[in-house]
Amino acid sequence: MTADATPPRRLRVLAAMSGGVDSAVAAARAAEAGHDVTGVHLALSANPQSFRTGARGCCTIEDSRDARRAADVIGIPFYVWDLAERFREDVVEDFVAEYEAGRTPNPCLRCNEKIKFAALLDKALALGFDAVCTGHYARVAVDSEGNRELHRASDMAKDQSYVLGVLDERQLAHALFPLGDTVTTKDEIRAEAERRGLAVAKKPDSHDICFIADGDTQGFLASRLGRAEGDIVDESGTRLGSHEGAYGFTIGQRKGLRIGTPAPDGKPRYVLDISPVNNTVTVGPLEALDVTALTAIKPRWCGTAPATAGEYTAQLRAHGEETPVRVEPAGDELSVTFTEAVRGVAPGQAVVLYDGTRVVGSATIASTTRATATV
Known part of the structure; x- marks a missing residue:
C-alpha cells in the first residue's frame, strides 16, 4: 500500500480555506507539491459576525479575510462561495431536529458529508477541478488493486478520521489531506506557517460548534425549540x-x-x-450507562461494504478510544456487539469502524442495549 495524499500528477485542486492555520498550511503544501491550487472560503452563515471570540466559532468575516491573506501569501487565486442556505438546511436544521428527537448529533460529520465533500465537491468537479483539499489530519492510501482507502493520520494525537468516516469511495477519489502524513506537533505546524509567512500561524483553533459562537448549545436550542x-x-x-x-x-x-x-x-x-x-x-x-451492543442505521462505507459479519474496532466519539467489536451487517442496519461494555453511548452519535488504521465506514447509532435494563 502506498500513501497517496498528494499524487504525483499535477491536479487542479480546490483548497477549502477556513481562515485557520491547518487549512492554510494544507493549501500551501498542495501548491508546493506542484498542483494548480485555487483557494475558496465557504460562507456558511447568513449573518456572519465581524470577529470571532478567541477559539469560539468560525466562518466570521475575520476568518474570510484571514483566508484571503493566506491565499495571497501562497500565491493562489481565492474566492468566497456562499453555501449558507445549504449549510442551514443540511447541518443546522438537522442538528436542531436531532436534539428535538432526543438524539445527540455530530454536526462536523454532517458538514463533511453534506457540505465539504458533497456540495463543495460537486461544484468543484463541475468547474473542472480534480480534487478538494482540506486541513484534516487523515490519510488517503491506495491498495494493491488501486482502490483508495481512508486511514488514520500518521500522528494519532491529531487524527481526525472519525469525522471523515462518512466519506464514500467516490468522495475519497477526489479528496486530498496534505497534513495526514505529518508526524509533528501542532506547534510545528504553526512554526511551518510562520516560516511560510502566513499570519494565521498564531491564530487559536476553533473548538466549539461553528454556528454556536458563544458556546451555549442549550440556549441556542431553546431559542429555536422554545x-x-x-x-x-x-x-x-x-x-x-x-x-x-x-x-x-x-x-x-x-x-x-x-x-x-x-x-x-x-x-x-x-x-x-x-x-x-x-x-x-x-x-x-x-x-446503568454500560452498553453491550447497539444498532446503527444509514451506514456509509469508505469502499466496498462488508458482506458478512466481521471483527473490527469502533470509535464512538471524535476524541474517543477504539474498542473491539463484532459487526453484523443487515441491509441498511448494523448490529454492533462490544467485547467489553462501554459508556456514554447515545442515539444520534456516529459509530466509526476501523480495520487497523483503515476506516471501514460509519453509521448512525439508533438504539443501544444496556448491560442492565434501566427504563
Whole structure:
C-alpha cells in the first residue's frame, strides 16, 4: 500500500480555506507539491459576525479575510462561495431536529458529508477541478488493486478520521489531506506557517460548534425549540425535579441536572434516557450507562461494504478510544456487539469502524442495549 495524499500528477485542486492555520498550511503544501491550487472560503452563515471570540466559532468575516491573506501569501487565486442556505438546511436544521428527537448529533460529520465533500465537491468537479483539499489530519492510501482507502493520520494525537468516516469511495477519489502524513506537533505546524509567512500561524483553533459562537448549545436550542418544562425521574419513575426542555440533555450527562434529592447511596446521578414523547429525562447510577451492543442505521462505507459479519474496532466519539467489536451487517442496519461494555453511548452519535488504521465506514447509532435494563 502506498500513501497517496498528494499524487504525483499535477491536479487542479480546490483548497477549502477556513481562515485557520491547518487549512492554510494544507493549501500551501498542495501548491508546493506542484498542483494548480485555487483557494475558496465557504460562507456558511447568513449573518456572519465581524470577529470571532478567541477559539469560539468560525466562518466570521475575520476568518474570510484571514483566508484571503493566506491565499495571497501562497500565491493562489481565492474566492468566497456562499453555501449558507445549504449549510442551514443540511447541518443546522438537522442538528436542531436531532436534539428535538432526543438524539445527540455530530454536526462536523454532517458538514463533511453534506457540505465539504458533497456540495463543495460537486461544484468543484463541475468547474473542472480534480480534487478538494482540506486541513484534516487523515490519510488517503491506495491498495494493491488501486482502490483508495481512508486511514488514520500518521500522528494519532491529531487524527481526525472519525469525522471523515462518512466519506464514500467516490468522495475519497477526489479528496486530498496534505497534513495526514505529518508526524509533528501542532506547534510545528504553526512554526511551518510562520516560516511560510502566513499570519494565521498564531491564530487559536476553533473548538466549539461553528454556528454556536458563544458556546451555549442549550440556549441556542431553546431559542429555536422554545422552553418546555418536563420531569426528571429516576429509574423507578419517581419524580426528582424538572427541566425546561429535554433537548438540553445528553446521555451520560452528570452536571446541570439540578436535582435537589440526593440518591440513596449518595453517589452522583447521570442521564440515562431522554424521551421527547413525554418530555421526560431519566437519571440513574453510572453503572446503568454500560452498553453491550447497539444498532446503527444509514451506514456509509469508505469502499466496498462488508458482506458478512466481521471483527473490527469502533470509535464512538471524535476524541474517543477504539474498542473491539463484532459487526453484523443487515441491509441498511448494523448490529454492533462490544467485547467489553462501554459508556456514554447515545442515539444520534456516529459509530466509526476501523480495520487497523483503515476506516471501514460509519453509521448512525439508533438504539443501544444496556448491560442492565434501566427504563
